[in-house]
Amino acid sequence: MKVLITGGAGFIGSSLAKTLLKAGHDVSLIDHFSSYYHVERKVEHLEEIKKNGPISVHRFDLLDADQTLAHFKAYTYDKVIHLAALPGVQYSLKNPLDYIDQDIKVVVNVLSAAGETGIPHVLFGSSSSVYGSREEGPVKEEQASGKVKSPYAAAKAGAESFCHAYQSLYGFKLTILRFFTVYGPWGRPDMAIPLFIEKLIKGEEITVYDREQSRDFTYIDDIIQGITLAFKQDGLSEVYNLGSGSPVHLTELIQLLTQYFPSAKVREDTFRRGDVRHTWGDISKARNELGYSPEVTFEEGIRRTIEWAKSYHEL
Numbered sequence: 001m002k003v004l005i006t007g008g009a010g011f012i013g014s015s016l017a018k019t020l021l022k023a024g025h026d027v028s029l030i031d032h033f034s035s036y037y038h039v040e041r042k043v044e045h046l047e048e049i050k051k052n053g054p055i056s057v058h059r060f061d062l063l064d065a066d067q068t069l070a071h072f073k074a075y076t077y078d079k080v081i082h083l084a085a086l087p088g089v090q091y092s093l094k095n096p097l098d099y100i101d102q103d104i105k106v107v108v109n110v111l112s113a114a115g116e117t118g119i120p121h122v123l124f125g126s127s128s129s130v131y132g133s134r135e136e137g138p139v140k141e142e143q144a145s146g147k148v149k150s151p152y153a154a155a156k157a158g159a160e161s162f163c164h165a166y167q168s169l170y171g172f173k174l175t176i177l178r179f180f181t182v183y184g185p186w187g188r189p190d191m192a193i194p195l196f197i198e199k200l201i202k203g204e205e206i207t208v209y210d211r212e213q214s215r216d217f218t219y220i221d222d223i224i225q226g227i228t229l230a231f232k233q234d235g236l237s238e239v240y241n242l243g244s245g246s247p248v249h250l251t252e253l254i255q256l257l258t259q260y261f262p263s264a265k266v267r268e269d270t271f272r273r274g275d276v277r278h279t280w281g282d283i284s285k286a287r288n289e290l291g292y293s294p295e296v297t298f299e300e301g302i303r304r305t306i307e308w309a310k311s312y313h314e315l
């Protein structure tokens with residue numbers, strides 16, 4: 001199968017690329033190596049991908065609609081998975097307009113180019129943030145009301161609507177996958193778990209913003225399992241939660257990390273606006289329709305992540 005991964009030099013995209021190459025697929029990626037976090041890290045991702053087989057790398061900015069369309073006219077794909085985005089909830093509070101460019105306009109460019117060139121199946125990497133703040137859980141796919149908490153979440157919710165519009169206009173198969181806080185080896189360095197582990201390895205203090213929050217932390221391999229299962233989706237237009245289905249309080253995360261780093265210095269701070277207090281996905285639709293079955297427990301995922309981080313930071 002010929003697969004294009006946009007944002008393929010990022011955390012989730014590079015992990016997906018490795019898995020697809022190992023399975024013998026013909027994989028291409030588009031990425032402009034954004035500076036949201038270290039560009040060198042994206043270069044390292046690319047080196048890791050290449051250990052698994054040959055890959056076509058196209059380095060350009062998908063915000064350029066003409067170049068995006070020209071690319072789709074020059075190459076054919078069976079599947080396009082759009083993961084390129086500007087992530088980060090807190091950053092979006094200070095830079096909201098960048099999210100309209102990177103998380104909405106770019107999506108429209110890709111959807112339009114895919115539609116114009118007859119791509120049969122488009123998959124979109126969305127986020128649990130589209131559910132806003134929900135005290136009760138777990139949330140089902142139809143419970144996203146648009147009442148979100150940050151510009152990042154608003155952009156993702158808007159992008160989902162564009163996905164539905166272009167699916168209707170062009171008739172391609174559409175899969176929207178809502179990822180719940182993804183962690184693991186090569187995890188995005190701005191996110192809590194990788195950030196905490198890096199600081200703890202270096203003996204630095206970590207800051208927890210309200211321990212009572214909980215997240216449906218999902219191990220990267222389980223997300224990749226969900227994405228690859230979605231390639232075989234039956235329906236024409238579907239939305240799936242991809243989470244672990246087992247939320248963890250930040251207190252539990254800190255307790256677990258303290259077992260590995262007994263002298264951890266933890267600073268407490270208050271809840272940050274823009275964040276949501278709890279995430280918890282109902283994954284029964286993905287289980288029943290795709291056969292999705294998350295396998296890595298939180299304890300095991302954290303163990304593997306710390307092991308990887310220690311070798312990455314050469315300790």
Ligand SMILES: NC(=O)c1ccc[n+]([C@@H]2O[C@H](COP(=O)([O-])OP(=O)(O)OC[C@H]3O[C@@H](n4cnc5c(N)ncnc54)[C@H](O)[C@@H]3O)[C@@H](O)[C@H]2O)c1
Pocket residue numbers: 006007008009010011012013030031032033034035036042060061062063082083084085086087102106125126127128178179180181182183188
């Ligand atoms: N990591 C998570 O926990 C999580 C949770 C929910 C949703 N998501 C979504 O999953 C997707 C992948 O996330 P990630 O954690 O791998 O992020 P990432 O930042 O590691 O990867 C995104 C990649 O997209 C590229 N990119 C961004 N804008 C681009 C553009 N205009 N043109 C070309 N390339 C561009 C970046 O250079 C980067 O390599 C994103 O859409 C993100 O919003 C991630």
